[in-house]
Amino acid sequence: MKNPIKNIIAYFLILIGSFFHSCKHEDLSIYKESENLANIIDFSKNNYELTLFHAALIQVGLTETLTSEGPFTFFAPTNKAFNEIGIIRASDFASMDQDSLKMMLTYHILPRRLNYSDVPPNTIDNKYTNLANLEVYLGNRFFIGCSTCSPRIEFYINGASIQKLGTDIPLTNGVLHTIDKVLKYKPSVQDILLSKEKYSFFVQFLKQMRKWDELSESGPFTIFAPTNDAFLKEKISLEQIKSWNPSNFHNRFWSVYLVYNHFFLSDMDVFGKLPGSGYYGAPYYKSQIRGDENYSFGISTHSPRKPFIIDTRKSYQDSPDRESSLEPISELDYKAENGIVNGISNLLVLPTEAIKK
Structure with missing residues (x-):
């Protein structure tokens, strides 16, 4: 007489085996950090403070360049920064000289990854070459006001303040910092x-x-x-x-x-x-x-x-x-x-x- 318990166990093992055999590897998902990030074009499109910066990049045709492998560092003026120089809506970029606009945008981009911590603390005039092949100047102030105080960080590029809540934002091909004015x-x-x-x-x-x-x-x-x-x-x-x-x-x-x-x-x-x-x-x-x-x-x-x-x-x-x-x-x-x-x-x-x- 056959053992019914052995039959049940054998059947169960066959069932498990057939289940794994039917699963294909492409159905399995392996975590990759970059899948949770975006490039500058997608990030700026979906960030309400950077929609004008996004529109300017699209206007001068920098999409292909800036979605490449990079790496890049972006110093992105906020919408308010563009408003300060009279640019209110995306359509305003169409009336600008396109070569001048492109030069202005590449002035805000470095062909390398540069985090806040890469700039020496309590220094000025740290020079870096941008995509326009011109130099920009970064300053970094770091100090602690008292024994129980948190460190205070102030980060600048050409006199523009890099926003405290918008620095070292990781992208698929670089890093983003938001700034409070358009560099000229x-x-x-x-x-x-x-x-x-x-x-x-x-x-x-x-x-x-x-x-x-x-x-x-x-x-x-x-x-x-x-x-x-x-x-x-x-x-x-x-x-x-x-x-x-x-x-x-x-x-x-x-x-x-x-x-x-x-x-x-x-x-x-x-x-x-x-x-x-x-x-x-x-x-x-x-x-x-x-x-x-x-x-x-x-x-x-x-x-x-x-x-x-x-x-x-x-x-x-x-x-x-x-x-x-x-x-x-x-x-x-x-x-x-x-x-x-x-x-x-x-x-x-x-x-x-x-x-x-």
Whole structure:
């Protein structure tokens, strides 16, 4: 007589065997990390803060390049950053010069993977070459305010702040950082000033003071450029500017706007204010004015960081001779090969304050 228990076990084993035989390997799923990531085209399309960046990439036909193996590092301006320069909707890109738009976008992309931790802490001017074959400058501030405080991280590219909640985002072919403004570039500071009608009075002023040609040289320069409205507020017309003779004025009249150094406004955040006390006595930046060394140009310590001029012979230096507000974020840290341009809304020295007696 056959053993019924053995028959049941044999039947069960046959059933299990037939089940595994019927399963094919392609039905099995093996976890791969990259399957949970997206490339920049898909990621920006599905991220509501980056839809304008996505539209710009599509507009200039960078899809094939940026979905390749890479690796790439993307510094992606948010929609708000594009709004700051007047781009509100995706269709706005169609009316732009397409070569200039493509160059602007490749300026935001590195042909390598660069995480936040790759940039040395508490440094500025870490240079990296982008897809436009130009250099961008990264700064990194890392500090701990107290024994129980969490580390504070501030990460910058060409003066733009890399958003704390949008850094080191992994992609299939690189990494993404979101930034708070669109990076801009021109070959020289002259090109920047000439590209904006709002600086036409200042351009004429520099020509009249015989400083314009100097700005075609290698520099570096950091220019604080008053707008046309800054002159008009003081009832100074373009014709009046054309009548000025530089020999009638002290150097501070024009040199207060020309810093013979290269720095982004964010560089001062990385290194902090100078030793001293007071709002103007301990600024982020202060330097003597060439040819007028009794006066200094500086950037005040606290936000909003106001450019100012001060007479350093005063015993009490908390009162500047004159100060100005900075223009909106989109008009700051405009990079050129030989320097940087920042817009300001007021004159720092009036003609009556600099005329030789």
